[in-house]
Amino acid sequence: xxxxxxxxxxxxxxxxxxxxxSARRLERERLRRARTRRAVAIAxxxxxxxxxxxxxxxxxxxxxxxxxxxxxxAHYARVALxxxxxxxxxxxxxxxxxxxxxxxxxxxxxxxxTLRGPVFFPLRALAxxxxxxxxxxxxxxxxxxxxxxxxxxxxxxxxxNPVVLGGAALVLTYAAxxxxxxxxxxxxxxxxxxxxxxxxGLTGVQAMRYVVLPQAVRRVVPPLLxxxxxxxxxxxxVSIAGAVDAVYAAQIITGESFNYTPYVVAGLVFVALTxxxxxxxxxxxxxxxxxxxxGGVV
Amino acid sequence: MTRVVLRMEAVxxxxxxxxxxxxxxxxxxxxxxxxxxxxxxxxxxxxxxxANLLEEVDDGAIFLDDEEITxxxxxxxxxxxxxxxxxxxxNLFPHMTVLENITLAPRRVHRVPRAQxxxxxxELLTRLGLADKAAEYPDRLSGGQQQRVAIARALAxxxxxxxxxEITAAxxxxxxxxxxxVVRDLKEQGMTMVIxxxxxxxxxxxxxxxxxxxxxxxxxxxxxxxxxxxPRQERTQRFLRRIVEAGRL
Numbered sequence: 001x002x003x004x005x006x007x008x009x010x011x012x013x014x015x016x017x018x019x020x021x022s023a024r025r026l027e028r029e030r031l032r033r034a035r036t037r038r039a040v041a042i043a044x045x046x047x048x049x050x051x052x053x054x055x056x057x058x059x060x061x062x063x064x065x066x067x068x069x070x071x072x073x074a075h076y077a078r079v080a081l082x083x084x085x086x087x088x089x090x091x092x093x094x095x096x097x098x099x100x101x102x103x104x105x106x107x108x109x110x111x112x113x114t115l116r117g118p119v120f121f122p123l124r125a126l127a128x129x130x131x132x133x134x135x136x137x138x139x140x141x142x143x144x145x146x147x148x149x150x151x152x153x154x155x156x157x158x159x160x161n162p163v164v165l166g167g168a169a170l171v172l173t174y175a176a177x178x179x180x181x182x183x184x185x186x187x188x189x190x191x192x193x194x195x196x197x198x199x200x201g202l203t204g205v206q207a208m209r210y211v212v213l214p215q216a217v218r219r220v221v222p223p224l225l226x227x228x229x230x231x232x233x234x235x236x237x238v239s240i241a242g243a244v245d246a247v248y249a250a251q252i253i254t255g256e257s258f259n260y261t262p263y264v265v266a267g268l269v270f271v272a273l274t275x276x277x278x279x280x281x282x283x284x285x286x287x288x289x290x291x292x293x294x295g296g297v298v
Numbered sequence: 299m300t301r302v303v304l305r306m307e308a309v310x311x312x313x314x315x316x317x318x319x320x321x322x323x324x325x326x327x328x329x330x331x332x333x334x335x336x337x338x339x340x341x342x343x344x345x346x347x348x349a350n351l352l353e354e355v356d357d358g359a360i361f362l363d364d365e366e367i368t369x370x371x372x373x374x375x376x377x378x379x380x381x382x383x384x385x386x387x388x389n390l391f392p393h394m395t396v397l398e399n400i401t402l403a404p405r406r407v408h409r410v411p412r413a414q415x416x417x418x419x420x421e422l423l424t425r426l427g428l429a430d431k432a433a434e435y436p437d438r439l440s441g442g443q444q445q446r447v448a449i450a451r452a453l454a455x456x457x458x459x460x461x462x463x464e465i466t467a468a469x470x471x472x473x474x475x476x477x478x479x480v481v482r483d484l485k486e487q488g489m490t491m492v493i494x495x496x497x498x499x500x501x502x503x504x505x506x507x508x509x510x511x512x513x514x515x516x517x518x519x520x521x522x523x524x525x526x527x528x529p530r531q532e533r534t535q536r537f538l539r540r541i542v543e544a545g546r547l
Binding site: 019021022024025028032035 | 356358369371
């Protein structure tokens, strides 16, 4: 781990004391720099060795030439990329719309489950039943049920649009997951916080709104972002309803050419979309840890 | 000649532009108690955190039994194994019972068999008057009891040196006594200790050496009767006068 003190002292000292680093400090810093250099060198060497071994293992496999032709064909990659990207736009839109709805619905479900008092029993029971059911139901079955079941009802004014229905299925399932994440966060706030808020005269709802929820939400940001990354990939499942997203676009080209490269392209595009999100998650988590910890080296 | 357990030489520590410790020298001989006094923010806690390597010093060196522990090549875990720390806010692990809190380090760090670790923990608890609390969880104990558990936890590793960081600051006055009497017993048993404290009467009574910190500098150091009885520095005098006015000496 790099500490600030391992870098050479940037600004020696404020003017008021005439501090000069001692020989002991300079020697210590030299030692730390040497150690950092050694660590970097070892990391680089072991990374390189691993990469070489992996590369040789794959390229010397007996079926490699055939595999390369079927899965890593440059021509089909070029053909597929624009189509896949066009399809990806649908995935992105789904992610944003569903993500927002999921957060709202999930939070409402979590709040419903934390309500106290006999009056709210039906609401609590309903929320619990909802979460139990949709968290257990495989997403793909939920999707098939909504996408093919709802149009079969022939209800007046209800859309048959596979994108909307597919999105609805995603929201139904993911809201149940997210509700549990929120609930875990709410319950992780120490009871003394609620006691402090209530003793200031805040009502139960106010205590939740101003004291408990802000802490709970901050705590569950990393798992929530995790669920969003997962949602981003699962938006690809709306292709089973016939919506042309990135996966379906790849499938169309593969169906015509019997070459699987488009799938690889679609897969890589999803990965490329996920990486910034993952880094963002890491950054948020690290920043929170920095702000909440009292510092020190352990 | 008695051995010096902890020695600090020209220790400096700053956070950004704020210099918290400046050229601090300190010697803590074996079987003695050193009290660190001074206003909040004078650097007492930082000094203790540096001694336990919870903070990295910017400059200077710290020695434990003549071994430089601020050397980047020193094994920090091994150093911390030899130092016990008690924090102001107890820092007990809420998910463990009292007994588990105390036996954690002996079992996982010192590899003492469970039965033996628990036996020793129960001995410690008996000594600290907590024999019946072994199976309780920390949150069910009073502050004074929790702090005594924290002391037992620090002692379980049989440390060479005990650092006490304002261990009574979070306690009710009537609970302060029970914790301080434990410290008094420890002194009698020859434990080497460094104590950051606001309890001046206690510091005067129990310390062999008193250091008055002001703005990260050890402004005055000496036997308690010198520092409390005839402070040389004007700042020390002012500090003590304020303490007396507050009725704490």
